Amino acid sequence: MKNKVILISIDGMRPDGFLQCGHPFVEQMMQKFSYTLTGSSVMPSVTLPCHTSIFYGVPPMRHGILTNTYVPPVRPVKGIAEVLANAGKVNAAFYNWETMRHVWSSETMKYTFYLDAYSEENTDAVLTGQMLELLKRKEPDFLYLYMVETDDKGGHDHGWMSKEYLAQTANAIDCVEKVFQIASEHYNIIVTADHGGHDRTHGTDCAEDMTIPMFFWGDGFSQGTRMENISLLDIAPTVASLMGVAPEKEWEGRALKTMM
Secondary structure (H helix, E strand, O other), X not given: XXXXXXXXXXXXXXXXXXXXXXXXXXXXXXXXOEXXXXXXXXXXXXXXXXXXXXXXXXXXXXXXXXXXXXXXXXXXXXXXXXXXXXXXXXXXXXXXXXXXXXXXXHHHOOEEEEOOOOOOOOHHHHHHHHHHHHHHHHOOOXXXXXXXXXXXXHHHHHOOOOHHHHHHHHHHHHXXXXXXXXXXXXXXXXXXXXXXXXXXXXXXXXXXXXXXXXXXXXXXXXXXXEOOOOEHHHHHHHHHHHOOOOOOOOOOOOOOOOOO
């Protein structure tokens, strides 16, 4: 398998939401991927702090992003996009929440595609299609796909574990299946949530907010293996390891694998 990675983030996906959404690829993910249903988010369990931790490998108390309002860090740390770009890798990002652009330096993304989540129906699927079209044309080294509709149109609009939330989760898993079908032969694939949720909110340290599912396919990962003691901080070093790039020394997580 090539040293290339697709990182997919499904905003607000709870483990029980994943299990109960009814999409047939759920069972296949648990058979084909190494995975955990007890992964750890970070505090505060809010989208921008969580994704900054995903990309920069440090908790919010270090990167300083504590709300969904971006503020420049006092002590910058190099993130995934910066480390990969410095190593000559080609990066691409697809996202439907505008603030997400702050988790990488603009010059580190060769390709970006933004679509507001409320601009049309099913922007998660539109973004997925755009990413797969780019993959067919250019095969970038690192592709990031962020899908917000499970959180926004599911959890916040109707409540976590509502039928609408589960439908949005199933739609996100449908997008994951499409990516897997096309890209799994040549790309390592990581699928994660950033946080969970309860009622119509999140951001606390309760289990519903803090416990997330995470999935790993590719080099070093055996199929159907359940993993434990994993957090969002492990994603950055794992991406770097899969791509053969030295991790940033400031990152606090570890590179994950389940087999040699």
